[in-house]
Amino acid sequence: MTTPDTMIALRGLRVLYGAFAAVDGLDLDIRRGELFGLLGPNGAGKSTTIRVLIGQRAPSAGVVTVGGFDVAREWAKVKPLFGYVPDRENHFEEFTGRRNLEFFARLYNVPRERCLTVLKLVELDEAANLPVRGYSLGMRKKLLLARALLHEPQVMYLDEPTANLDIHSAEVVHRILRDRVKHGATVVLTTHNMEEVEQICDRVGIVCRGKLVALDSPLALKQAHTERKVDVTRNDGERAVYDLDTETGLKGLSELVATGQVATMRTREFDFHATFLKLTGLAFD
Secondary structure (H helix, E strand, O other): OOOOOEEEEEEEEEEEEOOEEEEEEEEEEEEOOOEEEEEOOOOOOHHHHHHHHOOOOOOOEEEEEEOOEEOOOOHHHHHHHEEEEOOOOOOOOOOEHHHHHHHHHHHHOOOOHHHHHHHHHOOOHHHOOOEHHHOOHHHHHHHHHHHHHOOOOOEEEEEOOOOOOOHHHHHHHHHHHHHHHHOOOEEEEEOOOHHHHHHHOOEEEEEEOOEEEEEEOHHHHHHHHOOOEEEEEEOOOOEEEEEOOOHHHHHHHHHHHHOOOEEEEEEOOOOHHHHHHHHHOOOOO
């Protein structure tokens, strides 16, 4: 049942391409003021789900609502609610960054002054009057984000938002997204970067073959699927593995440490690729 804090609700979403179900009965609630990561291997259905949310693909079955409005039946009310950052750019190459944004500002009925504000926000203000054809891949990505921010939407969809960005620029994007969430917006992103998910996402939904296979916070997923084992190399060169979930493993490791026989010791960190393989049967690529 949809609750008052639900911003996006998918109920039995099904999307067919011929006889193939790209999305197959997806049920999902995304909350207001939440930064949500939608993850899955290639062909899992996450991109198709986003296409439905932005109106590029009609559902074959099921109901999708944004802000309480039916995406299929009340599109005119849904469209002003969101901003979208695609994985592929579609800028006007001969226009400057500022002019690109001014074009969309007119469509959104946003004052021209807002263009410089968002350019400064994504650290493109010094390049505002340069033609986009001279922009780097990272600058082009940030210009897409600036466009999506123009009308301060209640919902943002982002497809691989930090791809081609350096560490500093990625942190700028993260800060902007967290700030939007702090002010009550809902942010949905797709990414292949689990470190990014751990840093900024409140919850994660993992989809495979068009179905939801896991839904939780990044920390809960990490705790549920991290191997609680320690790889030890002893002073005599022998190697051993101790399972911290067993009394035998805990006792054996404790004795080894107490007697000073440990040369090296390493805990097994969370392996998202292994977790993906476990949950979906597919590699995460």
